[in-house]
Amino acid sequence: MKKHQKHTNLTRRNNDNYAPNEIAILGTNCRNISDLVNKVSQQLSAYKLGYFDASHAKDVNENKLSEYVFHHQGNVQITTSGNVNKFQQRLQFAQYDYVFINGNHYQGAKQILILDDAKEASVLKRLEQLHNIQFIIKLKPETEYFDFLEEKYPNIKNKICYTFNEIDKIANHLNNLIQEKIAPVKGLVLVGGKSTRMGTDKAQLNYFGKPQKEVAKELLANNNLETFYSVRDFSTALEITNEIPDKFLHLGPFGGICSAFQKDPNSAWFVLATDLPFVNDDLIKLVLQKRNPSKTATAIKGKSKEFVEPLITVYEPKAYPILLQYLAQGYSCPRKMLINSDVEIVEIEDDLIRNVNTPEEFKMAKNELKNL
Structure with a gap:
């Protein structure tokens, strides 16, 4: 018996979790992630880029008035409130070529894993999120792969690996990832x-x-x-x-x-x-x-x-x-x-x-x- 389809089956845009093209960065503290995003973004300025993060404030009151402050040169600062909703985020991020996600807070469809000895426990907690690693970054050149990573992903050492200060190489790799999803x-x-x-x-x-x-x-x-x-x-x-x-x-x-x-x-x-x-x-x-x-x-x-x-x-x-x-x-x-x-x-x-x-x-x- 043919299953009844209640709604028209429309062709959808190929979205990741929150954006058409996204990558989550995890494995180190939020300051390092933000710093990396800012540095590589300067070299990818030809693209429209976004950064998806979470507030670290403990207490945030819901604002009763959403504020939109426009600068005369075209920038806008928005202060509003709302819940994370993948459908709403896809609308907001539809215009972006690439969205970086702070993987300490939200899960991305693709990942960059930063190896940081101080965050081994954090990586273990998010092990299941590392299902589509694009490349590895070592916070320090001498940082070793965690044993549980090799057990879960035996081929992880075959992934391309950079050190944290190789911004040019990291930006070039990201550029290639953006180019791969340019529409025909x-x-x-x-x-x-x-x-x-x-x-x-x-x-x-x-x-x-x-x-x-x-x-x-x-x-x-x-x-x-x-x-x-x-x-x-x-x-x-x-x-x-x-x-x-x-x-x-x-x-x-x-x-x-x-x-x-x-x-x-x-x-x-x-x-x-x-x-x-x-x-x-x-x-x-x-x-x-x-x-x-x-x-x-x-x-x-x-x-x-x-x-x-x-x-x-x-x-x-x-x-x-x-x-x-x-x-x-x-x-x-x-x-x-x-x-x-x-x-x-x-x-x-x-x-x-x-x-x-x-x-x-x-x-x-x-x-x-x-x-x-």
């Missing part, structure tokens, strides 16, 4: 528009001897991106494979982007509209070259334009929860999200990102493209 990029060609001003489907317009949607798909696919069409519904008549129908209905491109993330929240999505016939292979390569996975997105902006172009953009997985937050506030404009988020901007000549929306613009664009 997939392509999304938006073909679900109504084309009201054009009077005919813009995705079917012929600039280069074939429908423009095929040209757009090839631009992405030729750059080794698995590419899908974003459609309002399944197109059985056209028998198009690799379609993503809108699950977020009547929201235009915003709904198409969210539907792609619902299908695969663990990939970045290179979104490309079909009403941009001057976009070429060089431009696609430039965006991929300039892609910054630490940002919410990598977007194009014309040199004389005030705002970015949201439909030639690589949206990172961390963009998905932000898009949903905007939707919860009643906004369905991807440009509004980009303007108010941490985005990598690639400036180019305006002519390359001209939209073609009317029959007159189509004729002009087609004639111009013939002469290129």
Whole structure:
């Protein structure tokens, strides 16, 4: 008998315990852990990093007023209260490339074990937490492995081992761990528009001897991106494979982007509209070259334009929860999200990102493209 499933089985983002990518540091006192995190973070400044720790104050009263103090340069200091909840923490840490956890207080999905003679009993108490050690750090070069560690994990001496002052090597190892989880990029060609001003489907317009949607798909696919069409519904008549129908209905491109993330929240999505016939292979390569996975997105902006172009953009997985937050506030404009988020901007000549929306613009664009 088939088991009844009460809720829709959605694809989830690959999270660790509290963050998309985390590592717990344990085996020594909290001051050493904090010191290590601060030192390696200085060498990993290209990433957005977080540190998850516990207060050491004995008595903390729940504050009745949450305070948000914003510095004029953009920093914010938040004083609030709440309980540790992995679902809430995943929302808070969704924008971080890497989160360090004080393993003396919270358990991480991956671990760095610091060997400190003074903390042998503490390590023994947390022995079961050391199931995914990435590398070892010796507080002092002469520190020996504890016998119980070798009994529990016979291969532990085969793990890479550093000394506490080898910050460069430790930071380089962490950099590799961050790089390993950078999301792959997939392509999304938006073909679900109504084309009201054009009077005919813009995705079917012929600039280069074939429908423009095929040209757009090839631009992405030729750059080794698995590419899908974003459609309002399944197109059985056209028998198009690799379609993503809108699950977020009547929201235009915003709904198409969210539907792609619902299908695969663990990939970045290179979104490309079909009403941009001057976009070429060089431009696609430039965006991929300039892609910054630490940002919410990598977007194009014309040199004389005030705002970015949201439909030639690589949206990172961390963009998905932000898009949903905007939707919860009643906004369905991807440009509004980009303007108010941490985005990598690639400036180019305006002519390359001209939209073609009317029959007159189509004729002009087609004639111009013939002469290129």
